Every structure is written in structure tokens, then in C-alpha cells.
Amino acid sequence: xxxxxxxFREYCCANNFKTVLIFAHPHHTWRVKKTIEKFGxxxxxxxxxxxxxxxxxxxxxxxxxxxxxxRKFFTRLYYLFSEKI
Numbered sequence: 051x052x053x054x055x056x057x058f059r060e061y062c063c064a065n066n067f068k069t070v071l072i073f074a075h076p077h078h079t080w081r082v083k084k085t086i087e088k089f090g091x092x093x094x095x096x097x098x099x100x101x102x103x104x105x106x107x108x109x110x111x112x113x114x115x116x117x118x119x120x121r122k123f124f125t126r127l128y129y130l131f132s133e134k135i
Contacts, residue, residue, distance in 0.1 A: 059089040069094060075101050075112075077122050081129060 062070065069092040074082045079095045086093035107113050111121040128134075 055085060055089070059091075062089070062091055068092060071096055073098060077118055081122075081126065084129070 061067075070086055072079060072082050072086065072093045072095045074095075076099050079098070083093040083095060103115050103118060104112050111117045
């Protein structure tokens, strides 16, 4: 993910983009927005509130809402304390 983030930032800078539209699962937008802001960009979050969990996903935390939220909670703590966002 870090490699993609660096390429994304470089692309935005090279094309003079200051604002980006974020399309992400509602439980994922917080971290995406914080990462975008860390790159010095403004993130505008699209309304994706109707996005369901993916029942066919190979990752269990994206199939079950409770597990997804629980995982996101600990992921946010990790990112905050490790200063990744």
C-alpha cells in the first residue's frame, strides 16, 4: 500500500491536483481521508453509505460488519500511535 500511496502522491503533484474524490467503503473512509491529508491533499468523501459488506470476500473482516468495525477500531489505534496518519 505504501508504494501505491507514494505513486498516487507523485501523480497528484505532477498534475497539480489539490483535491481528490474518495470512493471507499464507509468504514474505510476515515483512514483513506487521513492518508490523503498526510500527502498534503484535500480529500472529499463520496457518499457510499449504501455499500454493503462483501459476502463473497476471501477476507472474513469484509464479510461481517461487526468484525469489520472491530478490525477498523484496532487499525485506527495502530495508525494513530505509529504516526502513520
